[in-house]
Each structure stands twice: as C-alpha cells, then as structure tokens.
Amino acid sequence: MKAAVHSQAMHFQARAGVQVANKGLQKALEKAKPLFVGKRAKGIAGLAEDGLGFEELRSTCEAIRRRVVDDLDVWLEIFEERARASGAEVLWARDGDEIRRHVIDIARRHGVTKAVKSKSMLSEEARLNEALSAAGIRPVETDLGEYIIQLAGEAPSHIIAPAVHKTIGEVEALFAKEHGRPAGTRTSADIPAMAREARAVLRQHFLSAEMGISGANFLIAESGSAALVTNEGNGRMVTTLPRVHVVITGIEKIVPTLEDFATLMRLLPRSATGQSISNYVSLLTGTRGANETEGPEKTVFILVDNGRAALAGSDFSDMLRCIRCGACMNHCPVYFSLGGHAYGWVYPGPMGSVLTPLYTGIENALDLPHASTGCNQCGSVCPVNIPLPALMHRLREIQDERGLRPRHERFALRAWGWLAARPGLYRLLTRRAARYLRWLADDSGRIRVLGLAPGWSDGRDLPAPPGQTFHELYAARKRA
C-alpha cells in the first residue's frame, strides 16, 4: 500500500527513545496532559446538570455510527445522490495518490495558485501539501496549530492540537522568520499578540486564495452536507471566501440524519476539549445560490478509501466508528511519555496504534500494537465505545499468526505454552521464581536490578512479589 512509503512507524522504538530525551517536548506534554484530562472531565460532568448521562449518550452515539458502518455501501450511495442533487460534485479516491491527482486537477481547471486549508488529517495521509507545492500551487494551513507546524516543516503530533509539542519560544522563532521581523523573548502574556499577528497574516491569505480545502467532521446523508467543527473560524473562512471548496473525507464519516448529528455533537466537543459546543459548527450544502454574492461556485467532495473499505465487516470494523475526538490519546500514558511524532504516521495514540498498521500494512508498524499498557483509559473515554485495547490485542495475534514476531519471542511464548500445560512442573518453577524475586528485593520491598533481565529495571524498580505463588496463597486462604 502506498501510505507505507512515508510511514516511519517501523522506527517506533528508536523514535520513542529520542522523544523521551527531548526536554522541551517533555515539558510541553507535562503542561498539556492535566489540561486535556481536566477539561474533558469537567465537560462530561456538566452533562448531569441537564439530566444527561455519559453512558446513555455514548451508547446512542455508538448505535448511530454502527448503523452507518453496518450498511456503509448503502449510506455512501445515499450521501452521493443527495450531495449531487444539492449541486456538489462527488469524486472517489482509492488512496493518497488519487487524492493528490484529484485536487491538483481541480486546482488547474479553476486557475488556482493558492489554497487555504482548514485542518484535514486526510490531507496528511495523502501528503497533499508537498504535491500542491510541486504543482506550483501554494498550500497555506490556517488552523493556528497547523500553521505553526507547516512553518516548522513538521507533521502534526496530535489530531486536534497539532502543535502541542511546540513551546512558545519555538513558535516565536518560526513567526519571526516567516513574518520577516526580529525574534523577541516571549512569555505566556504575549500569546494574544502572537495570535493577532498570525490572524493578520492569514487574513490576507483567506482573501486572496482561489481554493479552500477542508476535511469534514461528519457527512450528513439526509442532506448531502459536510459538517465542520472549529473554534478559530478558519473552517468558515475556507468555505465562504474562495470560489472553489474541496472537502476531503474518509468514506466512514457519514451520519444518517441531522438529529443524529445533534446527538454526536453533545459528545464530540466535550470529548475533545471539554467544551459543551465548539465556537463554530457549520453545515455546508451545495454551492453558492443564484442570487448570492459569496460562497464557493464549485464544491467537490472527495470520498477516500485508503484502507478503510477493507475494515468493513472485518475484526476491526469497530474502528470505523471513530469520530476523531482525540480523547484516547489525551488519556494515554504512552502518548504522554512520547508525544505524537514517535508513532511515525498521521494518527498517534491508541487510535493510531490501531489505524496505522491497518492502513499502512501490519508488517510496517510492528511495534505500535504493543505500545500500550493495557490500562483501557482510552476505551473508557471513547465517545463511541471502541474497544481499543482489544483491537491492539487482535493485531498482536495477527502478527503472531503471520510469523511477524521475532524468533526469540515466538520461542519464549511456545515454551511458556508448553510449561503452562504441565501443572506440576509449572507450580514447581513458579514457586522457585517467586522465592528468587523475593530474595532479589531490598529492605524497602523493591527490586532495583532485575537479575535475569537487568535492562528492564534500568529506569524503574519492580515491587517485589510476596514470595509465594498465587496457587500457594489461594490454598492457604482456603485452609484458613
């Protein structure tokens, strides 16, 4: 599959090491985590004021998304018909290559020299900016976070806070260079002025670009519309001012009705940023009307597969429900130790650990399904109930079935299986191991250096087990 060409997911372990040692990144993550977790918790708690319950809402959201995923072919046809009836054009793309070809083709047909973009993860999947630049069309990211990382020449490290890894000093250096002024020393008090500076620069781009490119948070089947959720207002600019609007979106993003959309909107912003609603929510249908003097004259939807269709009806179809809120990464201990870049492709965190292997090839992202503590924080906050740890577990099984695990690991697991099938021998050996681990511990009950695997205890201590096996303790309790 094409996407694997630019995935760095096979270098997860090496990249993880680099990120752990990156002090600026660790500082940024340390600052962000309590904010992300605290804001969501407050937002979800606020539901009770109106007599709403999280569990009831999320099972409704799950059911809405299941209805679409279970009959995806039918919903796609309905959406396509209604979007066309409203005056939009609908194109299909098998992969990133086809996305790039479609967009460049539309741009050329309409004499486009500059495209303003509202955040689209599909455009990252296709590496669209590179292709546009190569074709002589200037792409300008307008979400402030995306703008920052475009200036830095980097990829987003979070799906809703793309520049979460950047410190204020780094942002200042990028702005000074791009905006042609000397760099100063900046503190948090200067953030409003920096946002204002970006606003002034980007405003001129909004006014001069001939094409707007956006994603869609949802596609509404009933009306053939794209739903766009933003706080900055850049989504509205991109879909109001340029004369051409291109929506690039995954085939799984459909919801049946406006009522379903309203239900999902009670959980999407709360799960993402803790807001009861995002500042701007737009439903965009068709093109500029007969007597209108603004709005795009041409609207094109590009419906993208890039690995999604293969998940329909598979062990991983749960993943097609994902609404891209980012709650799973915001609550993931692995994500907050490493940041998003360690994951090596477009989607980080638990959802990325499932999607990257599925979209870029299981053999191209062997570490990701193992980048989990199995704590299920991600599953417990997911607004559409995706069992993320179970999906990672299934990916690990497939790796084993396909012989993709290292030989020593496969040998060790076979040896364990052989041993576990022989209870007498198993008990004898585990008794010995329990005594040995107890003996290794120091006075405080911690093992500082793990005898047979000293590397494991390089950065942490192991709490010593009680010196008896589970079987022994269980038998003792039964006697008592």
Next chain:
Amino acid sequence: MSAREEILQRVRAGLGKGDAAARRAAAEACMSNPARGPQPQLAGDRVARFAGKALSLASSAERVGCAMEVPAAVARYLAEHCLPSQAVATGDVADLDWIGAGIEVATRVAVDADQTGISGCFCAIAETGTLLLLSGPQTPASVSLLPETHIAVVPVGRIVATMEDAFALLRAEHGGLPRAVNFISGPSRTGDIEQTIVLGAHGPCRVHLILCGESS
C-alpha cells in the same frame, strides 16, 4: 473499474450482506422518521439559560423591550467600545431605524475593512447559548465572520431549547438546508500556543447579543 465501483465493491465484499434493496429501504425509513437521542432537561427559564450560557462562552448580552429599541442599544455599545458608527449588516435587520440612532449601515457582503457586522439570526439555542444563522442572498455569512465585532439581534421568541428543535424549525420553515448553516457560540478562539485560550483567532473577537421582544 472506476474508483467508485472498486471502493463500493470492497465495502460490499467485507460486509457480506445481500438484499441491497431492503437495506436501502431501511435507511430511507430511518431518514424519513428521524429519531432523537437522549434529550437534555433544561431547568428554569429558556431565555435566562440562553443568556447565561452565552455569557459563559465570552459573549456579552443586553436585553431590550422591542426591536425598535435595538439601534439605540447598538449605538451605545459602539460608543462604549470606541467603535466607529458604521457597520455592515444583513438584510434581516436592515429595516430597523439605524439612521435615527446615528449609525450608518451598509447591507452587503462584508469586506476586510468592516469593523462591525450586525446580523439577525434564524433562531438561537438555549442549551448551549448558540446562534443559528443561515446563509442567503440577504444574509451573507461574511457579516458574522470578517469584522472584529459581531452584534446579533436575537428575538427571544426565536430561542429554542436544543439543536434538534432548531432543526425542526428549519425543516418546518425552509424544507431543506441553505448553502451554509452556521452555529455560532461566542467569539472565535484558539488554544494552539501552549494550550492558552486566546479570543479572536480568525473570526470576531467580540460577540454582543441584543435580546429583544417577548418570550413566545
């Protein structure tokens, strides 16, 4: 094979379901009788709820008796904020007596130089303190987007409880959706530099609501 056919075939093969006609009929039925999810129980007065939520989202609000009092309220707001007495406005509020209040109003699409945009709204939503604006020849979306200050006139009789109620009203009064349905909840904001919230990212820095009339 076209990309469309290939993608749809992959999906169908994965789902392994037959009887496309029956599944299509079920989908159509789901759309023609749209079901609501769990609905919030809003305690207290709907207007107070709307205003309270809007204030919590960093909008400001003022209540006046009737629509005729709106231009004077706008003039006071502009003077208080040292804003010029010119504004761009949408057609749905153009008939108010702006000249009488000393405000020069242009009814057109907004441009970059406009400092204040005045709009009406299709309706407003109490649950989240949200305005719902529809785009149209008389109501260009840029008026509530480009100027730094957006002043919206909200007839309190048009405040509904939820987004679902707003959609019901839209279906009843318009049938389908216009090109753009914009839900606006306070001034534009960003948190992309060190997670610090700043108002006025790309859209208005200030949203002022003038509530008028009697509750329905």
